[in-house]
Amino acid sequence: MSANSRPNTTVQIGSLTLKNPVMTASGTFGYGEEYAPYVDLNRLGAVVVKGISLEPRRGNPPPRIMETPGGMLNAIGLQNVGVKAFLGKKLPWLRQFDTKVVVNIFGETLEEYGKVASALSGIAGIHALEVNISCPNVQKGGHVFGCDPDASREVTKVVKAATDLPVIVKLSPNVSDITQVARACEAAGADALSLINTLLGMSIDIEKRIPHLKNVTGGLSGPVVKPVALRMVWNTVRAVTIPVIGIGGVMQADDAVEFLIAGAKAVQVGTANFVNPRATMEIIDGIEEYLVRHGLNDVNELIGSLKTD
Amino acid sequence: MSANSRPNTTVQIGSLTLKNPVMTASGTFGYGEEYAPYVDLNRLGAVVVKGISLEPRRGNPPPRIMETPGGMLNAIGLQNVGVKAFLGKKLPWLRQFDTKVVVNIFGETLEEYGKVASALSGIAGIHALEVNISCPNVQKGGHVFGCDPDASREVTKVVKAATDLPVIVKLSPNVSDITQVARACEAAGADALSLINTLLGMSIDIEKRIPHLKNVTGGLSGPVVKPVALRMVWNTVRAVTIPVIGIGGVMQADDAVEFLIAGAKAVQVGTANFVNPRATMEIIDGIEEYLVRHGLNDVNELIGSLKTD
Amino acid sequence: MFTREDMTATILSNAEVAPCHYLMTLAVSKVFGQAQPGQFVMLRPVGRGFPFLGRPLGIYSLAEHADGARIEVLYRAAGKGTKVISALCEGDLIEILGPLGNRFEHKPGMKTAVLVAGGIGIAPLVFLVERLSLAALPERPGLILYIGARDSGSLLGIDRMRAFGVDVRVSTDDGSAGYRGPVTDLLLRDMASFDAATTEIYVCGPNPMLKRMSGICENHTVPCQVLMEERMACGMGACLGCTIEVRTPSGVEYRQVCADGPVFDLRSIVWR
Amino acid sequence: MFTREDMTATILSNAEVAPCHYLMTLAVSKVFGQAQPGQFVMLRPVGRGFPFLGRPLGIYSLAEHADGARIEVLYRAAGKGTKVISALCEGDLIEILGPLGNRFEHKPGMKTAVLVAGGIGIAPLVFLVERLSLAALPERPGLILYIGARDSGSLLGIDRMRAFGVDVRVSTDDGSAGYRGPVTDLLLRDMASFDAATTEIYVCGPNPMLKRMSGICENHTVPCQVLMEERMACGMGACLGCTIEVRTPSGVEYRQVCADGPVFDLRSIVWR
Numbered sequence A, B: 001m002s003a004n005s006r007p008n009t010t011v012q013i014g015s016l017t018l019k020n021p022v023m024t025a026s027g028t029f030g031y032g033e034e035y036a037p038y039v040d041l042n043r044l045g046a047v048v049v050k051g052i053s054l055e056p057r058r059g060n061p062p063p064r065i066m067e068t069p070g071g072m073l074n075a076i077g078l079q080n081v082g083v084k085a086f087l088g089k090k091l092p093w094l095r096q097f098d099t100k101v102v103v104n105i106f107g108e109t110l111e112e113y114g115k116v117a118s119a120l121s122g123i124a125g126i127h128a129l130e131v132n133i134s135c136p137n138v139q140k141g142g143h144v145f146g147c148d149p150d151a152s153r154e155v156t157k158v159v160k161a162a163t164d165l166p167v168i169v170k171l172s173p174n175v176s177d178i179t180q181v182a183r184a185c186e187a188a189g190a191d192a193l194s195l196i197n198t199l200l201g202m203s204i205d206i207e208k209r210i211p212h213l214k215n216v217t218g219g220l221s222g223p224v225v226k227p228v229a230l231r232m233v234w235n236t237v238r239a240v241t242i243p244v245i246g247i248g249g250v251m252q253a254d255d256a257v258e259f260l261i262a263g264a265k266a267v268q269v270g271t272a273n274f275v276n277p278r279a280t281m282e283i284i285d286g287i288e289e290y291l292v293r294h295g296l297n298d299v300n301e302l303i304g305s306l307k308t309d
Numbered sequence C, D: 001m002f003t004r005e006d007m008t009a010t011i012l013s014n015a016e017v018a019p020c021h022y023l024m025t026l027a028v029s030k031v032f033g034q035a036q037p038g039q040f041v042m043l044r045p046v047g048r049g050f051p052f053l054g055r056p057l058g059i060y061s062l063a064e065h066a067d068g069a070r071i072e073v074l075y076r077a078a079g080k081g082t083k084v085i086s087a088l089c090e091g092d093l094i095e096i097l098g099p100l101g102n103r104f105e106h107k108p109g110m111k112t113a114v115l116v117a118g119g120i121g122i123a124p125l126v127f128l129v130e131r132l133s134l135a136a137l138p139e140r141p142g143l144i145l146y147i148g149a150r151d152s153g154s155l156l157g158i159d160r161m162r163a164f165g166v167d168v169r170v171s172t173d174d175g176s177a178g179y180r181g182p183v184t185d186l187l188l189r190d191m192a193s194f195d196a197a198t199t200e201i202y203v204c205g206p207n208p209m210l211k212r213m214s215g216i217c218e219n220h221t222v223p224c225q226v227l228m229e230e231r232m233a234c235g236m237g238a239c240l241g242c243t244i245e246v247r248t249p250s251g252v253e254y255r256q257v258c259a260d261g262p263v264f265d266l267r268s269i270v271w272r
């Protein structure tokens, strides 16, 4: 590689081409606008927006968040503006940027998943859907779709049937065997998988003897979840043939490189945005520096390069 | 409570009486001897020794451990001296102390679980068995017993049939719904449950592009797992009627108090012993101080006192 | 666009000014020159595992100069995170985000500004008064501060307030200074004397005090702005973590303290 | 029984003595008075999230006094954890465990001690030499040090060695001091001259050097003790994390570096 030629960082997530493997994680980057003062959105591989449902949602009562050692708990309750307001108020602003827009969707019933997916299809400026299956199925006694391979397969089928966009299914880590769910989603036609969503956790105010979160339990994220996320990505890339996107505790370039070496084709940056709004920019630069330092011409040479015996 | 009367800290784990709710976690306190220079074993609620199998085990090839943000990964591979050497060389030393000795056991087959359990029964100085079900079942394609409610039930049955000692079943957190496994073990006659064992994780040396652990994946422990452990304890205490012992990231008294408030009848201190060999002593003192500061005469008033609406 | 430099401050001093209360002076970038009263910053020690999230602290004072700005924050070591911050020394770097949030407002015709502070709640009000005393108002507004604290030792910022010509009325829980009892009692006595058309009340303090204030406001019409506090992660409206409930024409709705606030119409707040 | 005090040290100094190399002096409790050459301590900064586990560092020197002891550690800022430790200042407290591990041994009839150090590997050997020069031996043993480093700037501890009357033989990778090339080349030339019955070799350094040493030992019979390194959590034989493979009469077995070592017979080591 000649000294001044920059390594290729373009990666392929199914039919979706990213200029680099760094995406934002849903719910941690708002609708992009919030971070415009800190981030040049044109430089991002992709923006994944806050989870969208058919109708607007108020979310959970406060308090909704709490810091934990090396991470945080959240129980936002999927508050969002709903499909209509997203298309009317948020998407137009995002269209001006030269990046890929991935819309994270969820529902409480199979039908709802399908309706959201179709409502977002065939619309300029939306490049892919990410399906959050870590939601309670109100028709199945609130059992979380993503914790059951069959329910995960159903959701994937419904969404695939409702859209022509590439479909990324986002897996829950709160399962006995993530590869089962991964295979079920692949079989149902998922174009890619992203993992992990938050680990279920809890923390208590011992002076008041009440939970720190009004919702009692919440989702754990941040550096603390990285070892678990990395292990699940490593298991999943060897269980499926579709691309896998690594999520969980990516704070700096080194963390992203770990996921890429484990076999993830891209990473999503979540909680890191809160503690360092410029995290994505620094991670993009850091990955390129790593490639140069190790004499690699192409990030794809790094992906899946873990040596084991 | 009169100023100078000390609060009661005695707790009951089924038929097992502990002078206080602080136990050591298996594999993190050796066979007790290692910590004698730092800990007065007479003050401990109970000592849980390193997991014992029928035959001695060499364990995994090194490297076996790696630090992670706020925690550590280990793949010791259940190295241990085996039942015979334990009874001959380790137990006699432990007998001199006025504390409860809990022997953590495991096997690779149902038969092995049964044999270890009976080999340890009717022996002076052993007060209870803790059954580690987070082990691969060699007869079922290496599928981990503890990740399947039925397999967990079977193990519990076999052990109960083989011993008259109180049986504590130690649950794995790497499951979709820990309450299912908990109920299965309760139905099979478990006298108590302890949770959590380590979360499966992984980490990578990005310069060499090899896993930090020779075994590739390992068990995550330390402060990072506390929110997950606390959530699972909270779920489990409301799903079963037998006593639950909280394990995971208990570093200081405040952490122990969180588990007690959530409903755990006792806690186990694990990784904390590595970074602070006197952790158990300081936690025992700290719990008592908390009780006094809050005007509680009895630790049992604290247990399960979480207020939610 | 904000740069790394805009997100890094140098600690010029970090002194304990009262038991568990600290005054920190920070050398910051030019971008903080635009900071307005009521706005806050998120502070986070550099390169430590803990605290993981930034800590929101109001701006106590701001001074611009040629190649940057200097801000002060007055804070209480309330818990583990602020204790770590209070242990930082002159010359240490600290990660900073800001200026964040909305601002205290005042109508052009304001004749009297009534400030109500509980304990450390004085901090953002000092910055407000500094700006009001410079504001382009038809006539310089009368400034009255009602401040309550645990004891005389915990009364902070009063000297600065007096220096700005503020009429200071003190109350303490233990009576070691001024009136003995809640500061809201002091205010209540005078409420009737304020002209709702030309007076603005600004409140900052602990929740119990804020709730008493909203009780008072039910029987009076003087406009009242309050600085609300809630746990935060991002500080910029992205995580939706810092939620409170407010009454709106279209019913009770959630608002984000960091982005829609921290300053709200006290009468709109739904108290838990 | 060890107390909290025994587990807390005060940093008296922590200075960079060569690029990325630091010398830290610690005020420690009386219990460290028993420390022996080859033993180590686990160090961990107080009250930070990171590093989470202690860092094992060999003892470079020990001095007892009336109400305690003073130890020195000579260390390289190799990674994230030791970098944090290197940033600690005079007066800071640091958590310490120790003295841990076994010790370098010597037979009563030892006439010559051959020390082989690679880079920072010099540290524990300096403590060894200090003790050997005081040891109750029939005659004061001859002391020869073979030391290799990247360059002349990275040669540490030599002055102390000379002060103890050690005959120092230097090699550097870049030839900026002494022989250019691996220090084991220097040693190899002289190996034949050592009497296996009265000579003892002590080795400490990076793995590549240790492997070359074991190659040399295959063709010679001089006893050779090596200080091994492995990642550690507890430092006291409880976690079974710091495992290495050694040859024993009953075949290849696992040993714990912290409890069975860190000093081993170099010929018994099974290299990965």
Ligand SMILES: Cc1cc2nc3c(=O)[nH]c(=O)nc-3n(C[C@H](O)[C@H](O)[C@H](O)COP(=O)(O)OP(=O)(O)OC[C@H]3O[C@@H](n4cnc5c(N)ncnc54)[C@H](O)[C@@H]3O)c2cc1C
Binding pocket: A066, A067, C040, C051, C053, C054, C055, C056, C057, C058, C059, C073, C074, C075, C076, C077, C078, C079, C080, C081, C082, C083, C120, C123, C124, C228, C229, C230, C231, C232, C257, C262
């Ligand atoms: C807009 C705004 C302005 C503020 N201005 C000031 C000020 O000028 N001076 C001052 O002393 N304090 C101020 N506070 C309160 C200050 O943020 C908290 O005291 C601080 O966050 C406590 O952190 P801790 O780590 O010490 O407490 P911990 O209890 O250890 O914190 C645990 C978590 O809860 C959060 N938290 C705890 N209490 C509060 C609180 N009252 N408000 C928001 N988050 C909280 C922490 O940020 C942390 O994330 C302000 C808060 C807000 C929202």
Ligand SMILES: Cc1cc2nc3c(=O)[nH]c(=O)nc-3n(C[C@H](O)[C@H](O)[C@H](O)COP(=O)(O)OP(=O)(O)OC[C@H]3O[C@@H](n4cnc5c(N)ncnc54)[C@H](O)[C@@H]3O)c2cc1C
Binding pocket: B066, B067, D040, D051, D053, D054, D055, D056, D057, D058, D059, D073, D074, D075, D076, D077, D078, D079, D080, D081, D082, D083, D120, D123, D124, D228, D229, D230, D231, D232, D257, D262
């Ligand atoms: C018995 C013994 C004595 C030692 N004496 C000295 C000494 O006197 N001077 C000196 O400079 N170094 C010494 N070392 C090596 C020193 O422990 C490592 O350089 C240090 O642990 C690196 O930590 P880190 O956080 O900087 O590196 P990181 O790579 O960030 O550490 C990650 C993890 O790996 C462990 N680790 C990394 N390298 C080593 C290593 N070589 N040995 C053991 N653990 C390692 C760390 O402790 C940590 O747990 C000794 C090691 C042992 C086992």
Ligand SMILES: Cc1cc2nc3c(=O)[nH]c(=O)nc-3n(C[C@H](O)[C@H](O)[C@H](O)COP(=O)(O)O)c2cc1C
Binding pocket: A025, A026, A027, A028, A050, A051, A074, A076, A078, A104, A132, A170, A196, A197, A198, A220, A221, A222, A223, A225, A247, A248, A249, A250, A268, A269, A270, A271, A272, C239, C240, C241
């Ligand atoms: C405050 C917050 C809100 C989140 N909202 C969503 C969401 O709406 N949809 C979704 O699929 N994941 C959501 N997540 C999960 C993240 O996208 C990500 O999967 C998780 O936080 C792990 O990554 P991290 O450790 O980098 O944060 C949210 C996470 C946080 C912290």
Ligand SMILES: Cc1cc2nc3c(=O)[nH]c(=O)nc-3n(C[C@H](O)[C@H](O)[C@H](O)COP(=O)(O)O)c2cc1C
Binding pocket: B025, B026, B027, B028, B050, B051, B074, B076, B078, B104, B132, B170, B196, B197, B198, B220, B221, B222, B223, B225, B247, B248, B249, B250, B268, B269, B270, B271, B272, D239, D240, D241
């Ligand atoms: C080094 C190490 C060895 C362990 N060995 C065992 C074991 O033999 N049997 C077992 O049931 N659990 C074992 N555990 C799990 C602990 O007992 C405990 O469940 C887990 O570490 C979580 O608690 P902690 O966060 O306090 O460490 C081990 C943990 C560690 C870190």
Ligand code: FES
Binding pocket: C231, C232, C233, C234, C235, C236, C237, C238, C239, C240, C241, C242, C256, C257, C258, C259
């Ligand atoms: S702190 Fe994130 S939205 Fe307010």
Ligand code: FES
Binding pocket: D231, D232, D233, D234, D235, D236, D237, D238, D239, D240, D241, D242, D256, D257, D258, D259
């Ligand atoms: S470090 Fe724990 S056994 Fe050696």
